[in-house]
Amino acid sequence: MIKKRIRYIQRYQDILTALFHYGFGHLVRDLGLLDFVRSPKKKKDAKYYRSTAERLRLLLEELGPTFIKLGQVASTRSDIFPDYLINELTKLQDHVPPFPYKDVKAIIEEDLRAPLHEIFHSFDEEPIAAASIGQVHRAELPTGEKVVVKIRRPQIEKLVLTDLAILEDLIGLAEERLIWAKRFNLLDVFHEFAEALKLEMNYREEAQNTERILRQSEDDKYVEVPEVYKDFSTKRILTIAYIEGVKITSIREEDGYNPSEVAENFANGLFQQIFVHGFFHGDPHPGNIFVKKDGKIALIDFGMVGRLSTEMRQNLALLVIGLKSRHTDKVLKALKNTNIVQDHVNQELLRDDLDALRLRYYDLPISEISLGEAVQDLFAVANKHQCKVPSDLTILGKSLLSVERIVSSLDPDLRIMDLIEPFGRTLIKERYDPRRLSSLFKNEVVDSIELLRDFPRELRALTKSVHHGKVKVEISVPEVDRLINKIDKVSNKVAFAIVLMSFSIIMVGIIVGASLTSEPTILLQLPAIEIGFVIAILMFIWIIYSIIRSGRF
Incomplete structure (x- = not known):
């Protein structure tokens, strides 16, 4: 880390000084990086008194391309960040x-x-x-x-x-020193962002x-x-x-376009990518979507895409069916199947929160439910229980929200759930297709045969490792922190006893040495025996008291 800070000292100073300028000086202080900050302006400008989310957006825009992209990616992670921050980050623009x-x-x-x-x-x-x-x-x-x-x-x-090297350093430092940063697993999110x-x-x-x-x-x-x-x-x-066309949000009926038909074609085209192919446009905002004279939707800019496996798409269909039928157990099962719910999660508490989410939508007609918002709400519940949501699913959530916003601007009466239901039914049919089940069964049988065939060889290898003492054993201690504290206490008491013994030996050496010499010394003029005896008695009493108090004697 130190090498990075020296190598990129100029950029470090730019970033940390900007943090100060926008009212995030406390963060720099908590990270212990005040020495890297140039003297900030004494007079605070109007930006300082804006909301935290707005100041963060302005900060990212000032710091340039990497930070703008970081904010845009963060705006898709409603499973991690609160709504007020997401809403502000969606306004990020490349003023370049x-x-x-x-x-x-x-x-x-x-x-x-x-x-x-x-x-x-x-x-x-x-x-x-x-752009940036x-x-x-x-x-x-x-x-x-x-x-x-x-x-x-x-x-x-x-x-x-x-910038990525500096950010990795700063986020790693934040996870070491700040509890909230560790809870959000920011370093994992950053690595996904950096790769993208x-x-x-x-x-x-x-x-x-x-x-x-x-x-x-x-x-x-x-x-x-x-x-x-x-x-x-x-x-x-x-x-x-x-591409010869008009931006999708700029079409007008007087120019010969049918907004309702365009909205339906656009939604069906994106759902075809998501639910049929599992490879879809990850950033379908209006600037990337054009309408041609023949009514076809032209898509551009595939720098960000989402990927969904067949299994993931079918579980997503189960999720939609669970939401549509307002069935909590189906929703929970879909979350488990997508590996969002890990073993450490308290599933009873998670089910309670999912049930509360179901009740929120219970009285709403299915046509009025926003699928994008419902998925985002699910991700928020998952984050509350420290579930890890795959990045492709967060891209999916963002894409669904973008589709819904564009569709509602073109035809407010068109409901996404009505358009998406046929894709969900098709996926469910595929899930229980006898040919698919037969193929899965055949694969399981082949895997089992391979496992049985390899078992004798693996057993011989294990026996050989045991014979040579090369077996690696991993021990998981649920209360490891408590164990470490107890070990620390024991080691401290042992060290204390050693210090006491050493002090006693030194005292004896001083007294014996002083008594054997005929020359008067300062030590002979001091009450060394009395002082040493008092100190030894006090230390002895303290050790006895500590042992009795611990109850381990």
Whole structure:
């Protein structure tokens, strides 16, 4: 940690000084990092007196791309953070000016190894959009196809990796020193975020995600995905087909669009990705969704995606059915099947909270229940009981909320639960399909045969390890803290007894030595025997008292 702080001293100071400026100086003090703070401004500005959540959002925006992305990811974790903070973090924006065209040109020519005018027939110097990681330009290929080219910001990777190293240090320090940080398992959340951000900076990952969604959508009558031009794409460049369309929240009936039909097509297209394919757009906000003249929904920006296994999708269907039927045990069973509920969780208390959640929705018609909010409420209950919610499920919760908001803005009468129910029924049928059950049974039989076949060899290996004394034994002590405290007390008393014995030996040595010399010394003039005797008696009485009080004699 010390090496990181020295290596990144300038950035450390920027971050810690910004924390002070926005009213989080107590956090820096509790982490013991006051020495890294530059002298903050004496006069507090208006930002200081805003709410904690708003100050945090402004702080993240000031600190730049890494922290903005961190806040955006945190806004999806309603299982960890409170609603007032989530609501504020959803407002995070990338207020980033575009970088110069000369840098764009240099990156393209370096990665594609040719002059820009030979690579593209035309290339707009002014970007159509700029964000914290990269910016987008319109262009035309030599073969005439219109495309958009996304270029990563120069030096952004170095900045992000520096910030990630500092954040890992600060969060690790917080978990060591602050109880609330340890309770939230912030380091685990951070590692998930760091991995996702590193993937997002690699445009090859986004290209692969786009191509996979494109293959899934070939026969989809609702959704369209742009083609990726691999020959014009690298780790820092992504070139895809240009989409002619209108942002989904900007469509109007007078322009020939049917908002109700668009809303239904959009929802069905996303549910097809989630419940049928298990690979879906992880950030379906209005800026990533366009409506074409033929009514098809065009999706872009697959930097964040969610993944759900077949088992996870079927358990999710059970969850929906449990919510729809308001059946607490079905909901609990679905949570267990998704590995959200671990062995250490008090399932009786969890069931009580789930029952309270069921009662909250009991009097509401099913058409008025928000699936996204219900899933978020479930995650909040899971977090209360220290259950670990997989990141893909939190992405799912965010995606469902985004879908519901967009759908309700287009057609307030259209209910998500009515659209999602057919997908749930299909998944339940698949779960109990005789062919699937037969396949599962066959796999179990094969696994059992393999286990029986390997058993003699494993037994011989175990016997050999025992014979050579190489068996590793792990002991789990439920009350390990209490045991450690008792060991500490015993060791302290032993040390105390040793000190007493040492003191007695030294006293005897001093007295004997002084008595054997004929020269008068300062020691002979002092009442050493009396002083030593009194100290020894007091220490002896203290040890006897401690032993009697402990009841271990």
